Amino acid sequence: MIKITNLYKEFDGTPVLKGINATFENGKTSLVIGQSGSGKTVLLKCMLGLLSPEKGDICYDDRHYDKMTTKEKRDLRKEIGMVFQGGALFDSSTIEENIMFPLKMFTNQPYNKMLERVNFVLNRVHLENVNSKYPAELSGGMQKRVSIARAIVMNPKYLFCDEPNSGLDPKTAIVIDNLIQEITDEYNITTIINSHDMNSVMEIGEKIIFLKDGVKEWEGTSNDIFRTDNKAITDFVYSSNLFKKVREAQLKEKG
Amino acid sequence: MLQQVFKKPQKKSVFRELLFKEIEDLGISSIGIVAFISFFVGGVVVIQTALNLESPLTPKYLIGYASRESLILEFSPTLISIILAGKVGSFITSSIGTMRVTEQIDALEVMGVNSLNHLVLPKIIANVFFYPFVIIISIALGIIGGWVAGNITGLVSSADYLLGIKSDFEPFHVTYSMIKTAVFAFVIATIPAYHGFYVKGGAIEVGKASTRAVVWTSVVIIVLNYFLTQMLLGK
DSSP states (O other), X not given: OEEEEEEEEEETTEEEEEEEEXXXXXXXXXXXXXXXXXXXXXXXXXXXXXXXXXXXXXXXXTEEGXXXXXXXXXHHHTTEEEEOTTOOOOTTSOHHHHHHHHHHHHOOXXXXXXXXXXXXXXXXXXXXXXXXXXXXXXXXXXXHHHHHHHHHTTOOSEEEEESTTTTSXXXXXXXXXXXXXXXXXXXXXXXXXXXXXXXXXXXXXSEEEEEETTEEEEEEOXXXXXXXXXXXXXXXXXXXXXXXXXXXXXXXXXX | OHHHHTSOOSOXXXXXXXXXXXXXXXXXXXXXXXXXXXXXXXXXXXXXXXXXXOOTTSOTHHHHHHHHHHIIIIIIIIIHHHHHHHHHHHHHHHHXXXXXXXXXXXXXXXXXXXXXXHHHHXXXXXXXXXXXXXXXXXHHHHHHHHHHHHHHHTSSOHHHHHHHHHTTOOHHHHHHHHHHHHHHHHHHHHHHHHHHHTOOSSHHHHHHHHHHHHHHHHHHHHHHHHHHHHHHHOO
């Protein structure tokens, strides 16, 4: 479980996160949604320790991040898998080298064992015969899947995904969403996804946190999101024509 | 930054692999251009020295002597380092800078890797330990280039040139040259790495950082060259 308390972050005097409180539970997929610039990525980067918040506490299963030594932080990060928005694959390494990298770095397994694990996770994300290819030779969706494979190769306890289906077609986006959901359930991972994609919200959002201008505006489930009276979230959700029509149809049904 | 860079590598086998890769990328791949430039500049040094020593009272072997000294003391360690600051420095800044703007460095950090140590230390060690060999090759090819040019132009005979190369040889000058090379190699690895690691923005900023890194590396090499010469050769 990850618990964040009163998280505050600013850049050059401009507050970006204004006292965020949230709990992300084990084995659940939590979505942080909000418009571009609402503070989602900053929140994720603060949780990962890539940015230092001015105030607040981040607690990983009773381990307070700000009280950890550098070594403890590095050890914690070995329990974290991250899927970056752009994939962040090492572009001068092959797919096999990309996925094997954490194993090479942090385990003493022989090459055959590592290769076995690499092939297992590649298979898990439904990719075959890509070991010797370079990231640039793969499509965006395949790169995202490689990124997921690299994130799960060390059996992480926590999985962070920053807009995992941005730039993907709707069908591939659903494949990626479902894959993350399956992996979360299978390995009982605490998964946190940043997204502004309403399809993701409906597909995999077990818990949803809505950020607006650096403030947690709303929290609930994908079922609650259509029943809430919160104007900020209804404006966000029904900014899509598709959802507007769904809403109108629902209202018509109710008479 | 340097405190993080000089920490013990997290995994020796990975570090060894990276070190050999850097030796290839930064060192071996530079030998061709260094050899080409050194050979021709060696020739030019001999021609210019010969044309400036027109007095019949000046022995011809001095052409070989002057060429050797200028190659060992200044041309190879300093000018080749400036050329490498351009070639290798821009490579280091752009490769690390691209990793930064495409979040590859963030990916390393999230995995628990000390990214500064992982990316910069192998470059420093590869440079500091391999560049002296490159400079020795440069000196040797410069001398050979001078001998070839002297022979082709007829400005100095082989016998006179070789006599000059061997006369009044001061071994400390080679030591001085190697010390300078090692210091410049450190500068060529660290300044561009710094500019690449802390770049913000996108492709244009990476390009700008590369230019800035080459300029600063060259300036620092020139200034250090003055102080090292004063310290090691000054009386």
